[in-house]
Amino acid sequence: MSSAKWRVALLIFNGAWASTVYGSLELFHSVNLRQPKDKQFHCELVSANSQPIQLYGGQTIQSDAVIGDEPYDLIMLAHYWGDFQDLIEQYPTIPPWLVQQHASGARIAGVNSGIFWAAQAGLLDGGRATTYWRHLREFELRYPKVQWQANQASVEHSRIYSSNGQNASMDLSLHLVEKFCGASIAAGLARDISFDSRRTYDLNLINIAGFRQHRDIGIHRAQDWLDEHFTQSIELQHLANQIGMSKRTFIRRFQKATGELPSRYLQRLRIEAAKHRLGNTQDSIKTIGMGVGYRDISSFSKVFKSLADVTPREYRQRLRPSGVKHIDNDV
Incomplete structure (x- = not known):
């Protein structure tokens, strides 16, 4: 048994993109190298059976383990x-395995179209997710x-994470490291x-996903807006x-x-957007504040x-390497 703190399963299957398998694997490995005496992640390539897997690019690989009762x-x-x-017909045991793992406390992260497996397992029913734009209508x-x-780069629902693009998948992996x-x-x-850590989106729903865990459709519409x-x-x-309520009823x-x-x-939405800009742009703090809605x-x-x-300012300094200065003349 590995001495690492966290066990990670990278699920592989025929047609999987190697970049989204090995990209995450190498990211977690990089974390381990930063703290060699305190290993964080033990990663395994896991498949539904012992058969070789043919990746999207044509390479054939073998998994380290087969899905079963081992918890991740x-x-x-x-x-x-x-x-x-x-894929569903090839691997009918994957969805129930995900249900079992999630019930045991595992977090599940679908990189772009990979989130289909969680949806197929019923784990997203009544919840929210994003995916690669080419697959959205099918989903x-x-x-x-x-x-x-x-339009969201990354979304979290009940310990299930999803992303909608190559840059977003890297951001998702980094978020999981955090x-x-x-x-x-x-x-x-x-x-x-x-x-180049700049992104074209500002808001990441992961950090406010907890406020979506309800069944009031009218309030979901308000939150969407x-x-x-x-x-x-x-x-x-x-x-x-807009949503057909009195102001008093709406607030209640x-x-x-x-x-x-x-x-x-609303303040939380603005501050989450500001956090992203503080970490990923060189804009002044005043510009960022006004850009997210403050006068x-x-x-x-x-x-x-x-x-x-x-x-x-303190938040930005935490994200900057030591010795690197950022000038904010307006604060």
């Missing part, structure tokens, strides 16, 4: 290209009980491997009217469903510290 802390589901119905038709988030090992290790690793328009000046009365139902007032939820820097800094426990 994290299961990575590789991106694939092909007929998913054919919507096949799994109508899942709320597919086409979950298991902490922000400091994840930030250091990101600096080492990301020669806020997710898309959080940088704008928002009147709660206008939002309440929103707080009952999410545990937060709508105004506080002045003092309000932005006050809200940021109330939710992140540090100021925007």
Whole structure:
């Protein structure tokens, strides 16, 4: 038995993309190399049976283990290209295995189209996920009980993670490193491997996914709208009217469903977007604050510290290598 803290299964099957298998494997290996005396991850290539696996690029590989009762802390589901119905028929034991592992506490991460396995297992029914754009329509038709988030880079629902592109899959893996090992290790690793960490998206639903764990459809609609328009000046009365509620009813139902007032939820959306920009752009703190919806820097800094426990400047400094300075003349 390995002495590593966390056991990771990288599920492989015919048609899996090697880059999404080995990319994650090498990322976790890099974490181990940073702390050789305190190994974090024990990774295994796992398949449904002992037969050789032919990857998308034509290479044939053999798994390290076959699925069974062995528990894992994290299961990575590789991106694939092909007929998913054919995969289901080839590997009927994978979905029930995922159900068993998830019930035992495992986190499950589907890289792009790999999330289909979790949907097939029923683990996303009533929940949210994203996927590669080419597969989105197929997934919507096949799994109508899942709320597919086409415009989100990464989404989490009940310990199940999904991503919708090559850059997003790397971000997803880094996020999982943070979950298991902490922000400091994840930030250091990101600096080492990301020669261009800028992204075209700002908001990552992973950090606010807990506020979606309810069944109020009207409030889900309101949250969908806020997710898309959080940088704008928002009147709660206008939002309440859009979903057919009085302002008083809207506030009451929103707080009952999410545990937060709508105004506080909006602040969380803005601060999560600001965190991303602080870590991935050279924009000034004032520019970032105004860009996520705040009219002045003092309000932005006050809200940021109330939710992140540090100021925007301190948060950015945590993500910068020692000795690297960033000039913010406006704070």
